Amino acid sequence: MNAAPDLPRAALCRLALETETWGGGLSPRAAEDYAHDLGVAPDVLERALACIPAAGRLAAQQRKKARSLGAEIVTFIDSDYPPSLAELPLPPPVLHVRGRLPRLPGVAIVGSRRVDAYGAEASTFFARDLASRGLTVVSGFAVGADAAAHRGALSAGGPTVAVLGCGLGVDYPAGHRTLGDEIARCGAQVSEFPCGLRPQSWHFPVRNRIIAALSYGTLVVQATPRSGSLVSARLALELGRDVYALPGRIFDERSLGPNGLIRDGALLVQHPQDIVDTLPEAVRCALRATQAPAPAGTDADGMPDGLGGDLLGLLRPGEPLGPEALAQATAKAVEQVQAALIELELAGWVRRFPGGTYARRA
Amino acid sequence: MNAAPDLPRAALCRLALETETWGGGLSPRAAEDYAHDLGVAPDVLERALACIPAAGRLAAQQRKKARSLGAEIVTFIDSDYPPSLAELPLPPPVLHVRGRLPRLPGVAIVGSRRVDAYGAEASTFFARDLASRGLTVVSGFAVGADAAAHRGALSAGGPTVAVLGCGLGVDYPAGHRTLGDEIARCGAQVSEFPCGLRPQSWHFPVRNRIIAALSYGTLVVQATPRSGSLVSARLALELGRDVYALPGRIFDERSLGPNGLIRDGALLVQHPQDIVDTLPEAVRCALRATQAPAPAGTDADGMPDGLGGDLLGLLRPGEPLGPEALAQATAKAVEQVQAALIELELAGWVRRFPGGTYARRA
Numbered sequence: 205m206n207a208a209p210d211l212p213r214a215a216l217c218r219l220a221l222e223t224e225t226w227g228g229g230l231s232p233r234a235a236e237d238y239a240h241d242l243g244v245a246p247d248v249l250e251r252a253l254a255c256i257p258a259a260g261r262l263a264a265q266q267r268k269k270a271r272s273l274g275a276e277i278v279t280f281i282d283s284d285y286p287p288s289l290a291e292l293p294l295p296p297p298v299l300h301v302r303g304r305l306p307r308l309p310g311v312a313i314v315g316s317r318r319v320d321a322y323g324a325e326a327s328t329f330f331a332r333d334l335a336s337r338g339l340t341v342v343s344g345f346a347v348g349a350d351a352a353a354h355r356g357a358l359s360a361g362g363p364t365v366a367v368l369g370c371g372l373g374v375d376y377p378a379g380h381r382t383l384g385d386e387i388a389r390c391g392a393q394v395s396e397f398p399c400g401l402r403p404q405s406w407h408f409p410v411r412n413r414i415i416a417a418l419s420y421g422t423l424v425v426q427a428t429p430r431s432g433s434l435v436s437a438r439l440a441l442e443l444g445r446d447v448y449a450l451p452g453r454i455f456d457e458r459s460l461g462p463n464g465l466i467r468d469g470a471l472l473v474q475h476p477q478d479i480v481d482t483l484p485e486a487v488r489c490a491l492r493a494t495q496a497p498a499p500a501g502t503d504a505d506g507m508p509d510g511l512g513g514d515l516l517g518l519l520r521p522g523e524p525l526g527p528e529a530l531a532q533a534t535a536k537a538v539e540q541v542q543a544a545l546i547e548l549e550l551a552g553w554v555r556r557f558p559g560g561t562y563a564r565r566a
Numbered sequence: 567m568n569a570a571p572d573l574p575r576a577a578l579c580r581l582a583l584e585t586e587t588w589g590g591g592l593s594p595r596a597a598e599d600y601a602h603d604l605g606v607a608p609d610v611l612e613r614a615l616a617c618i619p620a621a622g623r624l625a626a627q628q629r630k631k632a633r634s635l636g637a638e639i640v641t642f643i644d645s646d647y648p649p650s651l652a653e654l655p656l657p658p659p660v661l662h663v664r665g666r667l668p669r670l671p672g673v674a675i676v677g678s679r680r681v682d683a684y685g686a687e688a689s690t691f692f693a694r695d696l697a698s699r700g701l702t703v704v705s706g707f708a709v710g711a712d713a714a715a716h717r718g719a720l721s722a723g724g725p726t727v728a729v730l731g732c733g734l735g736v737d738y739p740a741g742h743r744t745l746g747d748e749i750a751r752c753g754a755q756v757s758e759f760p761c762g763l764r765p766q767s768w769h770f771p772v773r774n775r776i777i778a779a780l781s782y783g784t785l786v787v788q789a790t791p792r793s794g795s796l797v798s799a800r801l802a803l804e805l806g807r808d809v810y811a812l813p814g815r816i817f818d819e820r821s822l823g824p825n826g827l828i829r830d831g832a833l834l835v836q837h838p839q840d841i842v843d844t845l846p847e848a849v850r851c852a853l854r855a856t857q858a859p860a861p862a863g864t865d866a867d868g869m870p871d872g873l874g875g876d877l878l879g880l881l882r883p884g885e886p887l888g889p890e891a892l893a894q895a896t897a898k899a900v901e902q903v904q905a906a907l908i909e910l911e912l913a914g915w916v917r918r919f920p921g922g923t924y925a926r927r928a
Contacts, residue, residue, distance in 0.1 A: 212905045212908055212909060213909065213912060214908030214909055214911055214912035215905070215908055217912065218908070240922065243904075243908065243918055243922045244904070244908065245900070245901040245904040245905060246901075247901055248901070248904075248905065294911075294912055322815050322817070325817065326816065326817070405871055406874065406909050406913065409912075409913030409914060409915070410909070410912050410913050412913070412914070413912070413913070413914060435913065435914045435915070438914060438927065439914045442914075450816065451813035451814060451815070451816065451821070451825050451828065451834075452813060452814070452815055453684050453813070453814055453815065454688065454812065454813065454835075454836045454837070455684070455687065455688070459813070460836065463813050463834060463836055464836075466813065466828060466834050467833075467834050467836075471829075472813070472825060472828050472829050472834075473816075474816045474822065474825055474826075474829075475816070509767055512768065538607070539607040539608075539609055539610070542605075542606070542607040542610075543574045543577070543607060543610065546574055546576030546577055546580070546605065546606065547574060547575065547576055547768050547772070549576055549656075550575060550576035550579065550656055550771075550772050550775070551768065551771030551772050551774070551775070551797065552771065552774070552775060552797045552800055552801045552804075553771070553797070556605055560602065560605045565800065
């Protein structure tokens with residue numbers, strides 16, 4: 205049925221979930237009621253039922269075609285069907301997998317086809333880092349943000365899954381053939397569409413639900429306000445997954461999408477560690493360690509210097525110290541320390557407690 | 567006392583709050599206890615008390631000096647002292663005001679001295695828009711973000727207040743003399759420091775508390791992670807004021823400060839309207855109307871087209887419609903509409919309700 209021409213995809217996903225109950229045949233009247241209950245048109249149900257006699261032959265053809273492309277077919281009832289996909293309201297009944305499905309769920313990285321240098325760099329950076337820790341980077345094989353994510357993961361030798369908006373064996377997007385081969389070697393290309401099916405515009409948002417479902421969370425790198433990436437983010441939320449967003453400049457249309465997500469509650473991420481921190485503890489513990497994030501740069505703009513700076517170095521939040529102890533520690537006169545402390549207080553660096561002790565503000 | 571040399575500023579702010587009680591003289595023993603209670607060093611209290619005999623003469627000198635610079639002195643007990651400043655734990659006892667204090671509180675715009683083109687453009691953009699609505703733009707007269715904010719407000723002919731980190735009459739920062747004159751004409755330059763006092767590094771964070779206090783909220787445009795602007799933001803929060811932050815690129819050190827503020831709960835702002843929306847209703851109603859924000863750009867990336875697009879145009883969140891009604895509205899067959907609806911459902915654009923009706927997702 206998955207390969208039958210002209211059978212709406214949503215209808216066949218819904219029907220596939222019900223295979224057990226309707227496989228035995230239905231009276232015309234029962235079929236009409238059933239179609240209504242399922243929310244599919246009666247003629248669609250009719251066409252679906254008409255597939256049954258030839259189903260075995262068609263399925264064998266499909267498997268053969270997949271194998272000729274180096275792929276395998278995994279169905280909803282197979283043991284290697286990704287459990288996280290089954291959480292979808294309308295899971296794809298059939299997956300075509302070229303390569304080997306790596307550890308899932310992973311982390312999705314999605315975004316505009318028209319990323320700029322910032323978006324491409326961020327996509328690559330996050331993907332490379334996450335893959336180097338052993339996390340699977342899931343994306344949509346499109347040009348732009350997706351390709352940068354896959355390439356970033358590959359550059360770490362790490363696992364990546366490309367979910368296609370067309371069938372396997374279609375050279376789309378043009379120029380991605382080599383990238384596809386590399387992905388199949390280090391992970392998998394996945395499609396719910398029959399092998400050889402050309403992409404259509406509605407395929408991409410449909411494909412996005414798989415990306416969201418295969419991931420603990422979805423990072424939106426750059427997206428215009430009506431981009432399909434925002435639909436992916438919403439789907440992720442509805443599946444109870446996290447949404448991460450890359451902040452960007454307000455004058456950059458491609459950052460309006462992620463900035464808006466952040467305003468709506470998505471997690472602003474500045475570093476891949478921010479994503480790792482949200483993963484279940486068991487997952488985090490199983491990850492390969494990577495080097496700590498580069499220390500954020502500092503500057504001395506407005507920072508206290510001299511004795512004030514020394515005192516700040518000694519004080520901690522929640523542990524108030526008196527001027528006498530600080531005078532001893534800095535080898536300064538109590539009066540000097542006291543004067544420096546109230547300057548620090550005035551500037552908001554420290555807080556005074558009853559009795560004249562001071563602690564650094566949190 | 568405000569003009570006495572070598573009297574720590576925080577100490578004199580605290581002592582000024584207590585003038586009524588200690589003006590009458592204290593025994594040495596009482597003075598020591600009192601100094602301890604106030605958290606000032608005994609020798610500081612002694613020096614403060616020593617100011618009293620010459621205070622009248624010194625105050626007259628200060629007023630004369632201020633007038634020679636075209637400024638007036640406003641003290642904590644004067645009726646034109648800004649009420650919002652009095653909310654500070656350590657309000658400045660004396661203000662030197664060159665120009666005329668406009669309507670306050672305003673909105674503070676602060677940021678790094680080393681803004682890039684993005685930071686300068688955003689600072690100018692927000693300031694110009696807010697000033698054109700009649701809101702006072704408060705900033706710190708520094709180079710970079712501050713100067714861009716003042717200039718943006720001035721370009722709208724609008725009110726702006728510059729809070730200085732030095733006394734009036736000091737040409738600092740170099741090259742800002744003309745800007746200062748323009749600010750005094752359209753608003754005011756304000757300093758708590760005696761006229762002619764050269765800037766010192768600790769003046770700037772001290773000055774920041776006045777910026778925060780004079781404003782409903784503080785917008786941080788660009789700031790490195792340890793910038794004084796973040797202290798301003800913290801002070802604003804502690805005064806119960808809003809903190810707004812301009813999102814920026816994660817690889818840009820100057821955006822690490824605002825991005826971090828957003829992660830910690832500051833409001834991500836993409837447009838001045840976002841700030842206006844947070845103001846008390848009475849303030850918002852009194853503002854001059856400005857043109858609506860430019861519509862955020864759209865693209866067709868992943869948007870449904872054809873019948874799906876038409877259906878999306880007809881559906882609203884929370885108002886489910888059945889396929890029959892939609893078929894009538896689009897002059898299509900019910901089956902076609904039904905097929906398009908489940909494609910939309912699959913892609914996450916619409917939600918199916920019991921009975922087979924559909925509504926657009928919010």
